[in-house]
Structures are given as C-alpha cells and as structure tokens.
Amino acid sequence: MMLPTHAVIGLAIAAPLVVLRPEIAPVALAGALVGSILPDLDLYAGHRRTLHYPTGFALVALPAVGLAVAVSTTVTVGIAAIVAGAAVHCRLDRYGGGLELRPWEGTSDRAVYDHVRGRWRRPKRWIRYDGAAEDLLLLVSLGVPLLVALDDPFRIVVAVALAVGVVYAGLRRRLATLAPVVFGYTPDRLERHVPERYRS
Incomplete structure (x- = not known):
C-alpha cells in the first residue's frame, strides 16, 4: 500500500x-497521522521489519x-492514536503485495515481519501492490470524504496525499525499471543502506 493511502487511513x-x-x-x-x-x-x-510490529502495536x-x-x-489520546495508526498500518501491509521491486510479479513471500511469532507473514495481495488501481481506489474513496469532513491543516494533508498518490500510481511500474539504474550510482559508503531489491 502507498504511504499516502496509509496516511489517509490513519486520518480516517x-x-x-x-x-x-x-x-x-x-x-x-x-x-x-504520525502513527500511520x-x-x-x-x-x-x-523495511517492514525494523519498525513494523503487526502484533506488538495491536497488543499495545x-x-x-x-x-x-x-x-x-492530550497525552493519552495522542499516544493511543499514534499506536493505533501504527498498528493499522502494520496489519494492512499484510493485505498488500510482497517486498519485491516488482510486486505485481508475486515472487516474494514476505509481507511484514511478525516479531512475536519470529517469522515473515505472507502477503495476501488483496491490494496487489503499492500504487495498484485498488490502492488508488482506496485512497480516493477515503480521501475525498475527508476533504469535506476535515479542516486545515488536515484537509491540506489529505489533498497532498491524493495528489502524490495519483502521480505515484501513474508512475509505479516505470519507477521499478528506473530504481536499479538510479541506485546503481550510489556511492560505495552508502550502498549498504540501499535495499537489495533496488540493486537487482
């Protein structure tokens, strides 16, 4: 799922x-919003292991x-909202595609790491990949009502999320071809920070 979709779900x-x-x-x-x-x-x-705790966040x-x-x-509501947003984000990542560069090919069996169970959870692919048509549909179906329901600055956040999501969805497949070329120019000292999928 796209980050703009996660952000809008958090606001919803x-x-x-x-x-x-x-x-x-x-x-x-x-x-x-922060939690999502x-x-x-x-x-x-x-990615989807270091800060993703699908069971842990839900239990908290x-x-x-x-x-x-x-x-x-303010403190209790803020903390609860952050943890709830993070929990929903991590749980929803399981319903998308895997971690591969071209998730529409369906070659990865890693959706999100479950630290409690000590293993990767398999992707369900209800939303085939980030930027897929169904991802964009979810973003728009939640985002448009939020534009009406929320005031600034949250309305602005939703508008930006919608704009970024539409552009990203339109470019998603091209970005997969471009990533190995762009990251191929990464300096040696930074290469360890580039995910393996972007180097292939």
Missing part, C-alpha cells in the same frame, strides 16, 4: 472524533485506546 480512523469529541479530535488526528506514517521510516533499514493499542477513553488527556 480518527475522523469520527471530529463529531463525537471535537475537543480531542485535533490531537487524535495528528497522532493517527511511522512504520515506513524503516524503508532503507530493514488496545489498552492505550482504553486508557484514552477513560482518561482523555
């Missing part, structure tokens, strides 16, 4: 609070959300 998780609890909605929206992006900061350092999210409901402070 917290969006009902705009109506139900408007006083805590901004903190929840910001937290869910956070796991992908491992893109160049063990349940009591964190419970505490935020019982004691709604």
Whole structure:
C-alpha cells in the first residue's frame, strides 16, 4: 500500500472524533497521522521489519485506546492514536503485495515481519501492490470524504496525499525499471543502506 493511502487511513480512523469529541479530535488526528506514517521510516533499514510490529502495536493499542477513553488527556489520546495508526498500518501491509521491486510479479513471500511469532507473514495481495488501481481506489474513496469532513491543516494533508498518490500510481511500474539504474550510482559508503531489491 502507498504511504499516502496509509496516511489517509490513519486520518480516517480518527475522523469520527471530529463529531463525537471535537475537543480531542485535533490531537487524535495528528497522532493517527504520525502513527500511520511511522512504520515506513524503516524503508532503507530493514523495511517492514525494523519498525513494523503487526502484533506488538495491536497488543499495545488496545489498552492505550482504553486508557484514552477513560482518561482523555492530550497525552493519552495522542499516544493511543499514534499506536493505533501504527498498528493499522502494520496489519494492512499484510493485505498488500510482497517486498519485491516488482510486486505485481508475486515472487516474494514476505509481507511484514511478525516479531512475536519470529517469522515473515505472507502477503495476501488483496491490494496487489503499492500504487495498484485498488490502492488508488482506496485512497480516493477515503480521501475525498475527508476533504469535506476535515479542516486545515488536515484537509491540506489529505489533498497532498491524493495528489502524490495519483502521480505515484501513474508512475509505479516505470519507477521499478528506473530504481536499479538510479541506485546503481550510489556511492560505495552508502550502498549498504540501499535495499537489495533496488540493486537487482
């Protein structure tokens, strides 16, 4: 799934609070946005393993959300939203494609690493790959209502996510061909930070 889709899903998780609890909605929206992006900061350092904890984040999210409901402070709501956003991100990565450079070929059996079970979880490929038509459809179907429901600055975030997602989806297959060429010029001292799939 594209990072813009993850970001919009994070905002969609917290969006009902705009109506139900408007006083805590901004903190929840910001937290869910951060949490939904956070796991992908491992893109160049063990992607979908280093910061992806599909079981761990889910186990922490349940009591964190419970505490935020019982004691709604800026801190409890923010932490609960961050952990919930990260948990949903990590769980959803299993429903996409694998980690290969061309995930539409379906050659990888690695979707996300489950630290609790100590093994890689297989991709389900409900969304065939990041930038696939169904990924873009999910982004647009969640993003357009959020443009109406949210105020700035979250509305701006959604608009940027939609724009980036549309462009990325249009270029996705070309980027797979371009990546090995571009990363082929990486200096030797930085090469260890380039994922293996970009070098092949």
